[in-house]
Amino acid sequence: MSLRLAEHAGFCYGVKRAVELAEQAAASGKKCVMLGHLIHNDSVIARLEAMGISSVERPGDVPEGAAVIIRSHGEPRAVFELLESRGAEILDATCPNVSQIHKIVAEAEQNGRQSVIIGSPEHPEVRAIAGWCRRGVVLADCEALERWLDEEPENRAKPITMVSQTTSTRADWDLCVEKAKKECTNLKVFDTICGATCKRQRAAQALAAESNAMIVIGDRKSANTRHLAELCRALCPMVIWIERGAELEPSNLYGKASIGITAGASTPGWIIKEVYDKMSDEIMEIEESFAELLEKSIKTLNTGEKVTGVVTGITPTEIYVDLGTKHAGYIPVSELTDDPTVKVEDLVKVGEEIETYVMRVNDQEGVVTLSKKRLDTVKSWDDVAQACEDHTTVEGVVTEENKGGVVVSIKGVRVFVPASQTGLPRETPMSELLKHKVRLRITEVNRARRRVVGSIRAVANEERAEKAAAVWEGIEEGKKYDGVVKSLTSYGAFVDIGGVDGMVHISELSWSRIKHPSEVVKTGDAVQVYVISFDKEKKKISLGMKDRGQDPWAVFTDKYGVGDTASVKVVKLMTFGAFAEIVPGVDGLIHISQIADHRIDKPGDALSEGEMVDVKITDIDMDRKKVSLSIRALLEDAQRSDAGEDSGEDTLVATSEGGHTEVAPGFESAPEE
Numbered sequence: 001m002s003l004r005l006a007e008h009a010g011f012c013y014g015v016k017r018a019v020e021l022a023e024q025a026a027a028s029g030k031k032c033v034m035l036g037h038l039i040h041n042d043s044v045i046a047r048l049e050a051m052g053i054s055s056v057e058r059p060g061d062v063p064e065g066a067a068v069i070i071r072s073h074g075e076p077r078a079v080f081e082l083l084e085s086r087g088a089e090i091l092d093a094t095c096p097n098v099s100q101i102h103k104i105v106a107e108a109e110q111n112g113r114q115s116v117i118i119g120s121p122e123h124p125e126v127r128a129i130a131g132w133c134r135r136g137v138v139l140a141d142c143e144a145l146e147r148w149l150d151e152e153p154e155n156r157a158k159p160i161t162m163v164s165q166t167t168s169t170r171a172d173w174d175l176c177v178e179k180a181k182k183e184c185t186n187l188k189v190f191d192t193i194c195g196a197t198c199k200r201q202r203a204a205q206a207l208a209a210e211s212n213a214m215i216v217i218g219d220r221k222s223a224n225t226r227h228l229a230e231l232c233r234a235l236c237p238m239v240i241w242i243e244r245g246a247e248l249e250p251s252n253l254y255g256k257a258s259i260g261i262t263a264g265a266s267t268p269g270w271i272i273k274e275v276y277d278k279m280s281d282e283i284m285e286i287e288e289s290f291a292e293l294l295e296k297s298i299k300t301l302n303t304g305e306k307v308t309g310v311v312t313g314i315t316p317t318e319i320y321v322d323l324g325t326k327h328a329g330y331i332p333v334s335e336l337t338d339d340p341t342v343k344v345e346d347l348v349k350v351g352e353e354i355e356t357y358v359m360r361v362n363d364q365e366g367v368v369t370l371s372k373k374r375l376d377t378v379k380s381w382d383d384v385a386q387a388c389e390d391h392t393t394v395e396g397v398v399t400e401e402n403k404g405g406v407v408v409s410i411k412g413v414r415v416f417v418p419a420s421q422t423g424l425p426r427e428t429p430m431s432e433l434l435k436h437k438v439r440l441r442i443t444e445v446n447r448a449r450r451r452v453v454g455s456i457r458a459v460a461n462e463e464r465a466e467k468a469a470a471v472w473e474g475i476e477e478g479k480k481y482d483g484v485v486k487s488l489t490s491y492g493a494f495v496d497i498g499g500v501d502g503m504v505h506i507s508e509l510s511w512s513r514i515k516h517p518s519e520v521v522k523t524g525d526a527v528q529v530y531v532i533s534f535d536k537e538k539k540k541i542s543l544g545m546k547d548r549g550q551d552p553w554a555v556f557t558d559k560y561g562v563g564d565t566a567s568v569k570v571v572k573l574m575t576f577g578a579f580a581e582i583v584p585g586v587d588g589l590i591h592i593s594q595i596a597d598h599r600i601d602k603p604g605d606a607l608s609e610g611e612m613v614d615v616k617i618t619d620i621d622m623d624r625k626k627v628s629l630s631i632r633a634l635l636e637d638a639q640r641s642d643a644g645e646d647s648g649e650d651t652l653v654a655t656s657e658g659g660h661t662e663v664a665p666g667f668e669s670a671p672e673e
Contacts, residue, residue, distance in 0.1 A: 003279050004211070005261045008203040010272050012196040012265040013327065014095025015039050017366050018072035019048075019268070021093045025069065026051040032067035035059065035079070036124060038093065039072050040222040041266040043244060059083055067091055073124040074098045076131020077106075096328045096366040097166050097194045098125055104190050104315075105133040108161035113188070118145070118176050119165025123223055126165050142175040149183050159186040166194035167224035167265070169201065169231070188316060191350070195312030195322030197224055197265065204228050204262040208236040211260035213253050216241045217275055218264030225264030232262070245274035253279075301327055301368055305358045306375060311348050319348055321356065327368040331356060335371035337412075341397060341435065347372075377412035384413050384452055388442035393459050396440065398433040406430050408438060413452060415442065421455035467499030475541070477531050483543075485525045493517045495529055495543055502541035504529060511546050511585030513571045520545075552585025553625055559583065562617055565634065570611045578603045580615065580629060588627035590615060597635045606631075 011019070018038055025032045026048065034055045037045050045055065053069070059082045062068050067089040070080075074094040083090055094102075105115040115136040119126040130136040139145045149155050162180055164173045173193055180187055208214050214232045216239060218225025225241070232239045238256070242248050253259055259279065263272050301307065301323070309329055313320035319336065321329040331354075333344060348354060357375035361368050387394050396410035405418040417440060422430060444453040471481075481497035488494075492505045509520045521527060529543040560566055560582065568580035568588065577591040595606050607613065616637070619628035 002258050003261065003276070004207060004258070005272070005276065006200070006203040006207045006263075008196065008200045009217075009261065009263040010265070010267050010269055012095075012194065012200070013325075013366055014072050014097060014194075014196075015265050018069075018093035018095070019044060021091060022048050022053055022069055023051065025067065025091060026053050030067055031063070031065065032069055032089075032091065033062055034069045034071065035062070035075065036071050036073075038069060039266040040225075040264075041219045041268070041271075043219075043271060044266070044268055059086075062086070062088055070094055071124070072098070074102065074128035076128055077102075078131060094128075095166065095194075097192065098128070100328075101129050101163050101166070101190075101192045102132040104161065104163055104192070105129060105136060108188075109133040109135065111159075113159040113161045114155075116145070116148075116160050116162045116180075117165070118162065118173060119168055120223060123165060125167070129163070129165075139176075141172055142179050145176050145179055149179075156183050157185050159188075160184050161188045161190065163190045163192045165223075166192060167197050167227065168193055169227050170198055190315045191313035191320070193313070194265075195310070195320060195328070198312055199310075199322060199324075200224070200262070200265065201228065201231055204260075205231050205235055207260035207262065208232040208234075208239075211236055211258045212256040213238040213240070213259045215248065215259065215261045215275060215279075216263070217243070217261065217272055218267045219243055222264045222266050225266070228262055228264055236260070242275070244271060245278045248275055248278055250279055301325060301358055301361050303358050303361055306355060307358055307370070308353055308355050309370075311350050311352050311354055314344060314348065314350060319344070319354075321354060321370060323368065325368075327361065327366055329356075329368045329370050331370045331372055335359070335369075335373045337373055337376075341437075373412050380411035380413045381447065384410060384415070384442055385445045385447070388445045388452075391441065393439050393441060394454075395437060398436055398438055401430045401434060406433055408440060408454060408456075415440070415452045415454040417454050417456055421457045423457040423460045464499045469499075471498050471500045472536060472539075475531060475534055475536075477533060480528060480530045481543075483527055483529050485521050485523050485527060487523060488517045488521070490516065493521055495527060497529065497541075497543070500539075500541065502529065502531075502534075502543040504543045504545050508532065508542075508544040508546060511550075511552050513581055513587065546585075552583055556583050556586040556627075557620070557622075560617055562620055564617050566615055566617060566629075567612055568615050568629065570607050570609055570613060573603045573607065573609060575602065578607050580613070582617075582627065582629075586625075586627065588615070588617070588629040590629045590631060594618070594628075594630035594632045597632050597639075 022034065022038055032053055034048070034053055036057060037055060038048065049055065056062055059079055062083070068083055069091045070093055072093050072095045080090065105117070108115050115133045117126055117129050117136055117138045119138065120140060121138045126138055130138055137148060139148055160180070162177070170193060173191070177189055180189070208231070214236045216225060216229045216232060218228070218241070220243065229239055229241045240248070240252070261272070261276060307323055309321035309323040311319060312322045317333055319331040319333070321331060323329045336344060336347060354372065355375060356370040356372050357378065359369045359371045359374065384394070394410050396408040396415060398406050399409045400407045405416060406422060408415045408417055419430060422433065424430060424432070438456050439459045440454040440456045441458040442452060442454050443458070444451070483495040483497040486494045486496045486501055492503050493509065494501045495504055506514060506517055509517055514520060527545060529545050532542040532544045534541045566582050568582050570578050570580050571587060572579045577589050578595065579587045580590055582588050592600065592603055595603055600606055613631060614634060615629040615631055616633040617627060618630045618633055
């Protein structure tokens with residue numbers, strides 16, 4: 001037969017603290033009473049009464065001049081107010097985890113929210129929690145929650161803050177949370193199940209699954225002991241629930257190869273040892289001494305220590321961490337990370353291990369304040385110093401702007417980047433970098449002054465140089481690149497094709513004639529360009545943007561021929577005539593003699609740049625790709641047409657046939673002699 005004690009069994013920190021407080025009060029000789037039973041264990045209460053600490057049921061029964069010990073389950077706010085009004089000295093033994101729930105529901109009420117408490121309505125802990133909010137709703141389980149939601153449809157729309165009795169089972173709580181999230185539209189959930197309770201239940205279940213029998217030790221009135229017994233019965237064929245060693249009959253366990261022992265949170269170590277010792281006479285070997293098992297949960301903590309714990313709960317304001325010690329640990333959300341873009345749920349999850357830094361230890365309240373951010377900062381200083389020494393690139397978030405530059409947070413370390421090292425153009429406000437992730441090089445680390453300086457520009461320049469080298473290595477005429485317009489001049493646009501700037505001449509921006517590059521592109525535009533020519537020695541690249549696959553001359557000749565009329569745009573006036581755009585990329589010349597049907601001194605007398613005019617195509621030089629246009633020809637055509645219409649005669653068509661000339665149908669003229 002082998003006997004094993006669950007890894008987590010017996011007094012939780014809150015109960016242990018309450019009992020120790022009462023024992024210290026008794027040892028001091030101070031006259032004091034317990035208001036209600038300090039914990040759910042009659043043996044412990046009897047022991048305290050033997051030490052001179054009596055119990056009273058109501059605040060009014062407290063003897064005058066006596067100090068009052070508030071039980072670990074806590075009391076309603078009204079009880080504290082009544083005792084204070086009577087001038088009674090209060091020794092508050094409320095479990096720190098329970099006190100935290102009091103604060104949550106009190107704050108919820110101040111903010112106009114409805115507190116919903118999941119737990120046994122008759123349990124003193126639940127009654128105490130409800131006493132810290134005037135409109136609290138107590139629901140035993142998920143079925144009760146469903147009934148409450150169905151009673152009044154408006155309950156679903158109420159701003160609800162939901163908490164749990166510290167000793168509830170994880171399964172019951174999870175069902176309630178799942179239901180509430182589906183039904184309620186304005187819900188805040190605070191997972192207030194005690195971390196020690198969860199660990200005790202998990203340890204009991206793990207042991208029960210491996211044992212032939214389980215002994216559960218605890219008072220019959222203890223809710224968490226009842227839950228332990230229920231959980232064990234689901235996994236082990238034989239479960240015995242006892243309050244003291246005297247109730248145990250070892251012979252009932254004969255034939256069981258492996259026996260496990262667990263105990264509720266209100267069970268003191270001396271009762272567990274009593275049971276353990278009684279069973280040890282039947283055991284050949286004990287794997288681990290009882291003292292060692294109990295001491296595992298009584299470690300002490302000091303400010304500045306690095307500790308590892310398990311995340312047991314996450315709320316909008318803090319993260320609860322079980323450190324495996326007598327203290328209840330929590331991390332304020334403000335101490336989780338310096339990165340404002342990160343969500344809490346992306347960093348931590350219930351059940352995960354987390355390494356933290358001890359900021360403050362409150363032994364009186366049994367609470368330890370932890371910081372993930374500060375531990376990261378301590379580690380980050382080493383990382384930053386190493387990055388400076390190795391000239392490696394690091395990444396951070398820009399958190400603030402000042403007159404001289406910006407501040408970048410790198411894992412909690414503030415790094416100052418001077419304005420000249422941000423990599424931004426002078427006219428660009430540095431506020432554009434705020435809350436953006438940047439890559440930078442650490443250039444100076446001064447631990448004594450806690451000063452770190454970095455350069456974003458250095459990394460950008462290096463990356464640009466690497467890209468430029470890659471461009472020059474693979475560049476060839478005709479190769480296409482995706483680029484960004486960096487700047488404009490009167491004669492063209494400079495385009496960054498990945499670390500290298502190339503020039504797109506104004507004539508290569510468009511097939512159409514333009515006066516300035518801004519008519520086609522603007523700074524910052526993403527464009528596609530191709531290489532016309534390049535000089536690696538001089539580091540110059542000539543780029544084109546207009547579509548080489550579309551030949552403007554082919555478009556023109558497909559659409560027009562000699563004698564056709566076209567609507568054209570006057571693009572340039574010269575002394576000898578005017579150039580006009582027929583289609584993008586093809587211009588024709590209107591000679592000065594063809595601009596009007598009368599003599600003009602200069603083209604500007606009749607035309608202006610940008611004007612649209614109708615012309616007649618009088619000649620196309622296919623070899624030289626030149627086109628002659630005429631406004632005068634159109635005007636003369638129109639005049640002849642008008643003259644024919646005014647006379648009412650048919651148009652004269654001269655044809656030679658048989659020596660006679662037919663001037664009009666039916667009329668002939670004699671041949672010339």
